[in-house]
Amino acid sequence: MSSPITVDAAVIGAGTAGLTAFSELRRQGLSAVLIDHGPLGTTCARVGCMPSKAALHAGHQWASLQAMLKGAAAPAGAATPGDLWRHARMTRDLLAGNTAKRTRDVAGDRLVMGTARFTGPGTVDVDGRSIRARAFVVATGSRPVVPQALAALGDRLLTTDSLFDLDTLPGSVGMLGLGAIGLEMGLALSRLGVRVVAGDMKSLPAGITDPRIGARAIERFGNEMTMWLGRPVETMPRQQAIELRSGGETAQVDAVLAALGRRPNVEGLDLQMAGVPLDARGQPVLDAHALRAGSSAVFLAGDASAIRPLMHEAVDEGLIAARAAAQFLGGRPHGDLPPRRTPLAIVFSDPDIATVGQAYDTLDLDRTVIGSAEGAANGRSRVMGAEGNLVRIYADRGNGRLLGAGLLAARGEHLAHLLAWAVQRGETVESLLAMPYYHPSIEEMVQSALKDASRQLAASR
């Protein structure tokens, strides 16, 4: 048993949020430790945003090759889906290795490897070693939800945590869940030649709430994978395969990938020992401004806070939690904290799906004008063979202010940034129409949607 450690602040979890929080606490001159049970490397780099992008890139390359071969077999010597999958995994290993190394570089001898649990308001136990601190940042991340019923599938059950450890891809996959991750991974696998059957209880994929964007997504991606939406999927292990059933339909697949959402890693921490108030589901009750749990000395950041489980938000939350913890340690009120950014969610489905600012289901439709633009009327979309592009811009009927947007478009990730920045600045339909739009560009779809909104605003005056 090692000797106890006493510090100003302890950060639990060395992912994106935790590492940011640790660096900020140190920058403020506080003593701190960074605790992690390993493996080091962020969720994003190890099993999240980076490997999914590498897999999507591989899928894009193979699908493009198939399109150019027009049904002919690829010649010997050409790239294979196996090559591309290996390259994607190699890229993943490289980037994950970089983040692990960066963690060690930043934390140095203040990195404590082990599993933490609270033993009192000011103490955590890390594998038998006691760490005393006056404030804590909990940034323990999240893990895939895997219902107990799926355990019967044994090693034929995959999650995004295990998928990237596969040397070779299965011939067919049942995708349980068609949220952002399910759709991205389903498309990546499908484009690498894997037959994909996907199901979700929701009637629209990828977290979409705008019905027209949702319909376009089903139309566009429905020919790349079988989609069973709005009804449950049952899995039954058979001798040679897994049988999927949904409604009256059945399918046989080699493996199942559970993409049913992610759950914050907070249960094993004994947070109640630190005086953290828990809700009925056992989740900490937080002040969304300072990310503080009740009046305890515990601040939560990143996926563990369950507010906006996205990498760029985890950076902000790590910073907010660290600054709020420093204010708490200094006996100061939680005043000046970094502001949150305009919500921005992107599914890299190519054509991408994005939701910016206020999502459709949070709009007061009577007070909203929706300007729309179609790829079929956009020259660049036509050159790219992306006539199915659809951009929908939500504006306040009263003052023309941009509220948000929903879109499905090739290069949509970039339109989403443009629109998110515009929402954050409080731009209006008219102020945005004064901006430059190069020709021929996908950005001209934003211009068309704004013109459509402008006509409606004029008509409603």
Added chain:
Amino acid sequence: MSSPITVDAAVIGAGTAGLTAFSELRRQGLSAVLIDHGPLGTTCARVGCMPSKAALHAGHQWASLQAMLKGAAAPAGAATPGDLWRHARMTRDLLAGNTAKRTRDVAGDRLVMGTARFTGPGTVDVDGRSIRARAFVVATGSRPVVPQALAALGDRLLTTDSLFDLDTLPGSVGMLGLGAIGLEMGLALSRLGVRVVAGDMKSLPAGITDPRIGARAIERFGNEMTMWLGRPVETMPRQQAIELRSGGETAQVDAVLAALGRRPNVEGLDLQMAGVPLDARGQPVLDAHALRAGSSAVFLAGDASAIRPLMHEAVDEGLIAARAAAQFLGGRPHGDLPPRRTPLAIVFSDPDIATVGQAYDTLDLDRTVIGSAEGAANGRSRVMGAEGNLVRIYADRGNGRLLGAGLLAARGEHLAHLLAWAVQRGETVESLLAMPYYHPSIEEMVQSALKDASRQLAASR
């Protein structure tokens, strides 16, 4: 000989600027005619931005296929460069046909087909028919510059006007001029398997003035074509080929494409008959605000004005010229006219080259901070194999305000829009750092460049 026509305003040239001007004059309740010698369809759609984008798309597809084949020959049945070139031409014909049809729809019986020249301050002659008007918008576009010395090449001399009429591509092309058009077409042809030898008197390609962007462009594109920069190229017709000479180097090519810039179509108009002041080179002297030539009744718009020969600027100039003409007709001063947008120039070279706001050569470098970001440090660039991406952001050393940017990057066209909008709004380095940047995105390179600029601004305080 037809009967004379008398109208409030005559628009000469039915391209992008002319059609916009005509529509605006009509919208203001003025009588107007639209004169064009044909063929109808805008420069952009017929021989400019659209066909070049279609050819670049084709080139991208073929180059991607080659990369995936890793040296193996494409199997029978696969797409060929010839197929892709034909498809690009078909897309061009479709889009050009659309613009021609739109011109006829908009102008109806007010479209006068024929060649116009001024015969007095209020009269033009159109192939023998006299048209009297109290104001004129000249929007006659531009044409490729072709030095007389090249005439000896006969039908082996191409311009962007004739290139898209070719059924099959030559095996090799000498590209005279490596401005935006020369680089785009050189890369499109090279990626379609044409051997390209390109030369320009300037030492940097594509109109770049930022030396680091220029060096990166030469490094990146120099392995796709031979580039002779900073020295003249001579062409000598031989029996079977054309010989190119530059410095001590020579090359044989099948055809030469002149991409030496474009010249406004103003000479044949007898503008001096309308009281238009001409400069020493025979170009009209304009008021850049109202686009009016001296105190004459003539307003110039689009490529003919030689201000910013870009399609999206032609739309604005058409509108400005029409409104200024209407003010003139109403005896009103040239007051309230649409403002110009932030300069934005994009070369779709993939990785794209873009110049936003103030170009490097117009900066006061002592008063400027340049923030830089490299693709090698950007996760998404690495996933895309675009480690050579480079973003340079120019900010005012005094107040941190964004002045402009230069970049070479995959998806650079989208970063360019984001930055151009930011310049137009008067954003600063700090205000932009508060915007959302999704992970992993190319937009994070903008964030990195801004952080670099922010560090320099802090250090210089």
